[in-house]
Amino acid sequence: xxxxxxxxxxxxxxxxxxxxxxxxxxxxxxxxxxxxxxxxxxxxxxxxxxxxxxxxxxxxxxxxxxxxxxxxxxxxxxxxxxxxxxxxxxxxxxxxxxxxxxxxxxxxxxxxxxxxxxxxxxxxxxxxxxxxxxxxxxxxxxxxxxxxxxxxxxxxxxxxxxxxxxxxxxxxxxxxxxxxxxxxxxxxxxxxxxxxxxxxxxxxxxxxxxxxxxxxxxxxxxxxxxxxxxxxxxxxxxxxxxxxxxxxxxxxxxxxxxxxxxxxxxxxxxxxxxxxxxxxxxxxxxxxxxxxxxxxxxxxxxxxxxxxxxxxxxxxxxxxxxxxxxxxxxxx
Numbered sequence: 001x002x003x004x005x006x007x008x009x010x011x012x013x014x015x016x017x018x019x020x021x022x023x024x025x026x027x028x029x030x031x032x033x034x035x036x037x038x039x040x041x042x043x044x045x046x047x048x049x050x051x052x053x054x055x056x057x058x059x060x061x062x063x064x065x066x067x068x069x070x071x072x073x074x075x076x077x078x079x080x081x082x083x084x085x086x087x088x089x090x091x092x093x094x095x096x097x098x099x100x101x102x103x104x105x106x107x108x109x110x111x112x113x114x115x116x117x118x119x120x121x122x123x124x125x126x127x128x129x130x131x132x133x134x135x136x137x138x139x140x141x142x143x144x145x146x147x148x149x150x151x152x153x154x155x156x157x158x159x160x161x162x163x164x165x166x167x168x169x170x171x172x173x174x175x176x177x178x179x180x181x182x183x184x185x186x187x188x189x190x191x192x193x194x195x196x197x198x199x200x201x202x203x204x205x206x207x208x209x210x211x212x213x214x215x216x217x218x219x220x221x222x223x224x225x226x227x228x229x230x231x232x233x234x235x236x237x238x239x240x241x242x243x244x245x246x247x248x249x250x251x252x253x254x255x256x257x258x259x260x261x262x263x264x265x266x267x268x269x270x271x272x273x274x275x276x277x278x279x280x281x282x283x284x285x286x287x288x289x290x291x292x293x294x295x296x297x298x299x300x301x302x303x304x305x306x307x308x309x310x311x312x313x314x315x316x317x318x319x320x321x322x323x324x325x326x327x328x329x330x331x332x
Contacts, residue, residue, distance in 0.1 A: 010143070012144050013144065013147075013155075025041075026279060037290055039293075040292065042175075042293075043121055044236060045229075045231070046121055047235045048122060048124055049231050049235075050228060053224050057217055057228060060216045060225075062216035064213050069321070071323075072200070072328055074102055076319045077103050077106035080319075080328070081106040081109075082110060083317060084196040085112065086112065086162045087115060087163075089107065089163070089164050089166055090164065093149050094125075094144075095126065096125050096129050097129035099168045100116075100133075100168060115142070115143070115160070116133055116141070116143070117142075118142075118143070119149045120145075153190040154189075161193075163194075164195070166200075167200065170200075170296065174294065174296055176295065196316075196330060197330070197332070198329070199329045200327070201329070202326055203300070203325035203327050210262065210298070214296075215253055229251035229264055229293055232266075233249065233266070240279050241276065241277035241278045242275065242277070243277075249268055252266075260298040260299070261297055262294075267289070267290045268289045268290070269287070272284075301320070308331060313331040317329075317330045318330070
């Protein structure tokens with residue numbers, strides 16, 4: 001692990017290989033590509049270019065989740081901060097941290113804020129956000145950790161007490177069931193008796209609202225959702241010496257209602273072979289074969305509370321935004 005303080009008084013941490021496991025990421029990718037339909041783990045959408053494109057997606061008028069979550073936090077952040085009563089916010093999957101600042105402001109209003117720790121696989125947006133937060137709250141200790149949030153949890157264990165481990169921005173929604181289980185188990189192990197968890201998720205909404213939200217950005221002068229999907233292939237080309245031809249894949253989105261899943265798909269427009277040289281993996285695609293680059297789960301609140309309880313988390317309070325049904329759960 002490398003640690004240093006930047007000029008803006010942000011402590012920067014790069015997790016050592018045993019924490020941010022390259023081998024683990026490769027194993028996860030291999031497993032996803034072996035599934036049927038094939039699946040690229042969601043982390044590969046968030047290199048520097050992908051993170052910027054996703055920020056553009058969040059500003060699309062039809063894409064309601066960020067607005068719904070911001071409204072929920074603005075309405076209830078002070079209650080959340082008071083109930084948790086903690087001095088440090090740990091931001092799991094920080095990104096640009098815009099919504100995190102709402103909670104940080106509430107913590108500061110009540111004289112609680114002492115520290116902020118941001119964790120993200122994409123370092124540049126996170127470091128920019130960390131510098132902004134350090135400038136706004138100069139008395140708070142600000143730490144930026146470059147690494148996967150699940151891999152970072154063992155590093156966090158024992159590093160402070162009385163923390164609020166927060167996950168915003170639909171990050172939990174993007175985890176597959178096995179990924180959610182591994183994350184929740186690692187989070188339970190990491191949390192001490194004075195720690196709390198704030199989990200924001202998307203509940204089921206009317207079908208048409210979901211379709212409009214996730215079909216936005218596929219057309220127009222700057223089709224950012226289409227660009228985001230194809231950038232995942234460019235990221236694999238760069239990271240693993242793959243030879244995906246983005247022009248030979250067509251992005252689509254499907255809402256699987258019975259599974260309550262929004263599926264970002266890539267359809268092969270021709271019969272083709274793709275080689276990931278550094279993995280020694282060869283993929284043969286038939287014409288019109290689809291594979292997944294993004295799977296977003298929608299939840300039923302009572303089912304989620306029961307699922308969290310199976311990992312030892314008790315829900316102290318929950319809040320639901322009325323229009324689009326974003327939910328926040330405070331756990332301990």
